[in-house]
Amino acid sequence: MDSPPPTKLDYHVDMFKLQSQAxxxxxxxxxxxxxxxxxxxKDVEKGKEVHLLVDESRRKLNSRQGKLNRSCSxxxxxxxxxxxxxxxxxxxxxxxxxxxxxxxxGPFVEYKGVVPQAxxxxxxxxxxxxxxxxxxxxxxxxxxxxxYEEASLLCGGTLPDYIPKGSTxxxxxxxxxxxxxxxxxxxxxxxxxxxxxxxQMRTKKGMTKVxxxxxx
Numbered sequence: 001m002d003s004p005p006p007t008k009l010d011y012h013v014d015m016f017k018l019q020s021q022a023x024x025x026x027x028x029x030x031x032x033x034x035x036x037x038x039x040x041x042k043d044v045e046k047g048k049e050v051h052l053l054v055d056e057s058r059r060k061l062n063s064r065q066g067k068l069n070r071s072c073s074x075x076x077x078x079x080x081x082x083x084x085x086x087x088x089x090x091x092x093x094x095x096x097x098x099x100x101x102x103x104x105x106g107p108f109v110e111y112k113g114v115v116p117q118a119x120x121x122x123x124x125x126x127x128x129x130x131x132x133x134x135x136x137x138x139x140x141x142x143x144x145x146x147x148y149e150e151a152s153l154l155c156g157g158t159l160p161d162y163i164p165k166g167s168t169x170x171x172x173x174x175x176x177x178x179x180x181x182x183x184x185x186x187x188x189x190x191x192x193x194x195x196x197x198x199x200q201m202r203t204k205k206g207m208t209k210v211x212x213x214x215x216x
Contacts, residue, residue, distance in 0.1 A: 072214075077102040078141065078174075078186040079193050079214050080109050082131055085177055087111070087210075090126040095208055108211040114203045124201040127210065131196040138191035139175025143182070146171055154179045 044050060080102045087093060095111035115123055151169045152159050156178045163169050163181055173179035174190055187193060194215035201210050 072104050073102055074185045075187055075193055075214055076104070076107045077184050078190075079131075079196050079212060080107065081172060081174060081180065081182070081186070082134060082190065082193065082196065083109050083127065083198075083210060083212060084180065085174055086127050086130040086134070089130050090123060092123060092208075098207070106211065107213065108209050111208045111210070112206070113208060114206060115201070115208050117203065120201050120203065124198045124210075127201070128196065128198040131198070131212075134174075135190055135193050135195060138189050139177075140189055141175075141186050142171075142173040142179070143186060144171055144173075145169070151179075151181070155181065 080100050084097050087095060087097075092111075092115065095113035095115075097109060098112050099110040101108050145168050146154070148159070148163075148165055148167055148169065151171045154171050154173060159169065159181060169181045170183050171179040172182040172184075172186060196215075197213050199211045199213055201208070203209075
């Protein structure tokens with residue numbers, strides 16, 4: 001049996017095409033906030049096709065106000081992935097990436113595990129140096145939807161538990177480095193980040209939080 005075609009949202013091509021149909025085919029949750037009209041939310045079953053209508057005036061307002069922020073956020077998002085890679089390269093690969101915030105008002109990545117207080121400043125400097133070295137070298141950024149087994153190999157041999165076996169996750173890779181599952185938007189080349197500064201690194205309650213900024 002042939003696999004169904006991937007979901008395509010028309011407004012990814014034309015941002016002002018406000019009506020679109022989508023069927024969820026993969027593991028990732030797509031959250032649409034709004035109101036139901038003509039049906040009870042409890043009656044909507046998994047796999048059922050639904051019709052989505054975007055608020056035109058709000059969409060245009062967000063588009064005007066958010067263009068600059070979106071551009072900045074996709075670079076910050078990519079920088080967050082670069083930070084994950086640098087954590088491995090400076091000997092902190094045993095810390096598990098957790099929550100991340102990739103927006104201009106204080107981007108950070110939080111990791112499960114601790115760094116000794118005496119090493120925090122040293123590791124902060126090492127991370128910044130490693131990040132900027134990778135940025136200066138550059139490297140193509142790849143994002144591909146792959147079979148589970150192939151995705152697992154590109155991500156170091158394992159995938160997070162929340163990704164079901166047999167699914168087709170989207171894998172992001174920075175250059176020829178190991179990848180990770182991600183459905184977000186990223187830069188085309190590592191060098192597009194331009195520069196990165198690690199502004200703070202702190203450990204508290206079994207977690208390590210790394211704050212960073214990028215070139216404006």
